[in-house]
Amino acid sequence: MLIVHKYGGTSVGSLERIESVASRVAKAKKEGNDIVVVVSAMSGETNKLTDYAKHFSDNPSKREMDMLLSSGEIVTASLLAIALKEMGLDAIAMTGGQAGIKTDTFHTYARIESIDPTAMQNELNSGKVVIVAGFQGVNSNGEITTLGRGGSDLSAVAIAGALKADACEIYSDVDGIYTTDPRIEPKAKKMDYISYEEMLELASLGAKVLQNRSVELAKKLKVKIVAKSSFSNAEGTVIGKESGKMEAVLVSGIALDRNQARVSLRDVSDRPGIAAEIFTKLAEEQINVDMIIQNASSDGLTSLGFTVTQSELAKAKEIIENFDHDIGGKSFDNDICKVSIVGVGMKSHSGVAATAFSALAKENINIEMISTSEIKVSMIIAEKYAELAVRTLHSIYELDK
Amino acid sequence: MLIVHKYGGTSVGSLERIESVASRVAKAKKEGNDIVVVVSAMSGETNKLTDYAKHFSDNPSKREMDMLLSSGEIVTASLLAIALKEMGLDAIAMTGGQAGIKTDTFHTYARIESIDPTAMQNELNSGKVVIVAGFQGVNSNGEITTLGRGGSDLSAVAIAGALKADACEIYSDVDGIYTTDPRIEPKAKKMDYISYEEMLELASLGAKVLQNRSVELAKKLKVKIVAKSSFSNAEGTVIGKESGKMEAVLVSGIALDRNQARVSLRDVSDRPGIAAEIFTKLAEEQINVDMIIQNASSDGLTSLGFTVTQSELAKAKEIIENFDHDIGGKSFDNDICKVSIVGVGMKSHSGVAATAFSALAKENINIEMISTSEIKVSMIIAEKYAELAVRTLHSIYELDK
Numbered sequence: 001m002l003i004v005h006k007y008g009g010t011s012v013g014s015l016e017r018i019e020s021v022a023s024r025v026a027k028a029k030k031e032g033n034d035i036v037v038v039v040s041a042m043s044g045e046t047n048k049l050t051d052y053a054k055h056f057s058d059n060p061s062k063r064e065m066d067m068l069l070s071s072g073e074i075v076t077a078s079l080l081a082i083a084l085k086e087m088g089l090d091a092i093a094m095t096g097g098q099a100g101i102k103t104d105t106f107h108t109y110a111r112i113e114s115i116d117p118t119a120m121q122n123e124l125n126s127g128k129v130v131i132v133a134g135f136q137g138v139n140s141n142g143e144i145t146t147l148g149r150g151g152s153d154l155s156a157v158a159i160a161g162a163l164k165a166d167a168c169e170i171y172s173d174v175d176g177i178y179t180t181d182p183r184i185e186p187k188a189k190k191m192d193y194i195s196y197e198e199m200l201e202l203a204s205l206g207a208k209v210l211q212n213r214s215v216e217l218a219k220k221l222k223v224k225i226v227a228k229s230s231f232s233n234a235e236g237t238v239i240g241k242e243s244g245k246m247e248a249v250l251v252s253g254i255a256l257d258r259n260q261a262r263v264s265l266r267d268v269s270d271r272p273g274i275a276a277e278i279f280t281k282l283a284e285e286q287i288n289v290d291m292i293i294q295n296a297s298s299d300g301l302t303s304l305g306f307t308v309t310q311s312e313l314a315k316a317k318e319i320i321e322n323f324d325h326d327i328g329g330k331s332f333d334n335d336i337c338k339v340s341i342v343g344v345g346m347k348s349h350s351g352v353a354a355t356a357f358s359a360l361a362k363e364n365i366n367i368e369m370i371s372t373s374e375i376k377v378s379m380i381i382a383e384k385y386a387e388l389a390v391r392t393l394h395s396i397y398e399l400d401k
Numbered sequence: 402m403l404i405v406h407k408y409g410g411t412s413v414g415s416l417e418r419i420e421s422v423a424s425r426v427a428k429a430k431k432e433g434n435d436i437v438v439v440v441s442a443m444s445g446e447t448n449k450l451t452d453y454a455k456h457f458s459d460n461p462s463k464r465e466m467d468m469l470l471s472s473g474e475i476v477t478a479s480l481l482a483i484a485l486k487e488m489g490l491d492a493i494a495m496t497g498g499q500a501g502i503k504t505d506t507f508h509t510y511a512r513i514e515s516i517d518p519t520a521m522q523n524e525l526n527s528g529k530v531v532i533v534a535g536f537q538g539v540n541s542n543g544e545i546t547t548l549g550r551g552g553s554d555l556s557a558v559a560i561a562g563a564l565k566a567d568a569c570e571i572y573s574d575v576d577g578i579y580t581t582d583p584r585i586e587p588k589a590k591k592m593d594y595i596s597y598e599e600m601l602e603l604a605s606l607g608a609k610v611l612q613n614r615s616v617e618l619a620k621k622l623k624v625k626i627v628a629k630s631s632f633s634n635a636e637g638t639v640i641g642k643e644s645g646k647m648e649a650v651l652v653s654g655i656a657l658d659r660n661q662a663r664v665s666l667r668d669v670s671d672r673p674g675i676a677a678e679i680f681t682k683l684a685e686e687q688i689n690v691d692m693i694i695q696n697a698s699s700d701g702l703t704s705l706g707f708t709v710t711q712s713e714l715a716k717a718k719e720i721i722e723n724f725d726h727d728i729g730g731k732s733f734d735n736d737i738c739k740v741s742i743v744g745v746g747m748k749s750h751s752g753v754a755a756t757a758f759s760a761l762a763k764e765n766i767n768i769e770m771i772s773t774s775e776i777k778v779s780m781i782i783a784e785k786y787a788e789l790a791v792r793t794l795h796s797i798y799e800l801d802k
Binding site for chain 1: 416420423456478479482484494496543545
């Protein structure tokens, strides 16, 4: 089997941790696998280098930031190769560029355009463990680029895709994806398997494990991800394509997003294009709108509600003020949260939403907004009910069983 | 003018020092010059990374050591570019490879094979300050190589040669080359000018400033070096080609080398090839022999003396023991030193050596071995007289005037 391992900053956060990673890689290699390892910078390094740059400039040149930050991953890759060779394995460290990772020219948030796996494949063929500095590539001018937050995950998934690897194991300090946040519901269970689609909807549950860009890329490239802990030998969670038997499971997980704020507009003139105008303005200011609800018009007036992230509420407010002549009343609410029920099984079962509504009603939790997709039901509720709602839903769908 | 600046580890040893370097570069640029800056790693960084590697292996893979250590210079180059841009200058940081530095494939002590200055020249033409990570290049396989100790000086001189720069200013924490070590003779004077040949012979006086490999390369490429301090605005010492007026100066400097040990062999069989046999064995063991003196043969026996570095004396001793049947008596002496008088003016003046001998005799300093070249007279004396000899010679040639 050809397996790509990816180790995050905490997993390579000290020389001892790197040694432990080397042992894990050596074991996998000795079991007869071909191994490519993608590494992050040692935890703290990227922040240290960023602080250095900020000493000189509040807005440091992005091209040079990429050159600066890319060094962190190169250090880890070199050290891991040295450690593996000392263990008697043949290993070779590569920068992103040497590994054939070509990106576009947008420094600090470049996108991978292509990967030429020839160099990696040649080294694998000669029996070497290939270690690649994550988070980076080169653009068409030969300049070093970085891929933004979670970039090493992207490197790993893209490399796994290019090499047609059997799996991409993403190691962190968390041992998988749970049915909900265990800090809220201690009965939360680690999932064995989850589909890409569910993982994308459950982003908040996987936030510490891997980012949505990587899941999207894995889905596109058909890369099987395994989220595992580098601090234990526990089985992780497989993130892969939807399978028939998954539909037997009604709900996979319950996600909570506290970072939501609600804007409610009443008595909005029902002239054509007013909603479009508001949302165009918000988009121009880079404000992401999540849920939108518009009530049916009555006597020429309508009501409109939507949610934004809390940090963008102030900006949204400013924009709304400019529509005063068209809006009768408005309110802004920070004390809300979004609870989501996710599961591919929903598609073939009706009544999932109804079960949720009645369970929450029984706890006197009022649902203020609702949106549904094929595999998700999201509800906005008062923030004070967040934990109670999560536990109630986790229990009603028997996720603790 | 096109000027290459090179800043060593102490000169860029902190964020404040990098800021100070940025000001110096900005000033030179604003005076209308084109500037290329070659930087070392921040002082301590290379040692830190080497210690990291040693944690994993006593003999870490050289290819990966190069990749690891090269990151230090890349960090400094990126930070300096960020600092310069913040000052309103246009600047671009380059790795050794991006700057077109091609080396052979000998990791950790690679030699520069060629420099393609096109990329640097293009950026200079567009008005940018070009900042190059020193100490590194790439080989024909695209692998990162480093140039060994003093490598950033070599990078700077080679770049100055490739760009046909008007000067290569080497900045350190020392403000130039002195007529002798000021710790021994406080009256030592900073030289304004010294020839490549003299600098090579006075290596010990320039050891903290730049290494002989760089001086040799500068001589070959006809690069004018200026050794300056980055901690002051003092004029430095120019190291350049011999000029007519230099011959008026009889002696340029007095160098002292304490790291010498002497081997004296008496009653050596005068059979053909015995000396050759001894020195071949020494060479096979990588022992560098410095001075060699063989006395005229009398009654079939001869005497042979030579010097080695102190650290190699034990190994030399071992080899000599194997020649017992051919050697009547032998002694080994660690308590000696080598004092050298250097000056291109010697070539056209006789009597330089005689002056030295009589001055030392007047101080009761016995000269145990002598060797001379066109521009140098070296003498082995007892180590206890080292300082007295240096001061005596410094004074007799009026170097304090």
